Amino acid sequence: MSTTNLTLSDFESTITDTPIALVDFWAAWCGPCRAFAPVYERSAAAHPDVLHAKVDTQAEQELAAVLAIRSIPTIMAFRDGVLVYSQPGAMPPAALEDLIAKVKGLDMAQVRAKIAERQAAEAHS
Numbered sequence: 001m002s003t004t005n006l007t008l009s010d011f012e013s014t015i016t017d018t019p020i021a022l023v024d025f026w027a028a029w030c031g032p033c034r035a036f037a038p039v040y041e042r043s044a045a046a047h048p049d050v051l052h053a054k055v056d057t058q059a060e061q062e063l064a065a066v067l068a069i070r071s072i073p074t075i076m077a078f079r080d081g082v083l084v085y086s087q088p089g090a091m092p093p094a095a096l097e098d099l100i101a102k103v104k105g106l107d108m109a110q111v112r113a114k115i116a117e118r119q120a121a122e123a124h125s
Helices: 008-017 031-046 061-066 093-104 108-123
Strands: 020-026 051-056 074-079 082-088
Touching: 008 020, 008 051, 008 061, 020 031, 020 093, 031 051, 031 093, 074 093, 082 093, 082 108
Parallel strands: 020 051
Antiparallel strands: 020 074, 074 082
């Protein structure tokens, strides 16, 4: 499977409708982004059950701003519409594989419970 380009208009619906999605925020002028691209493409081919999406931060400046992208490349991972990972920096193949394994292994009921606890604590502070 190849990567999918996302825009402001389809980002949210794609993330909420996809069980597991990785998103690579990149730009053509970014050397580390270009170096990471083949690693990401190979991962997309190896994991057809995981959406590998890309957001061109030059073309999608509003989306990058909404998501507070400050450095590229940045990788975000979503599981069942919930952001479970976000970190700038290109990843070596083994680290990307490890991230995918961890995202697949998440207990989403536990993740949602922790989010609810955090929101309740913030509401009372």
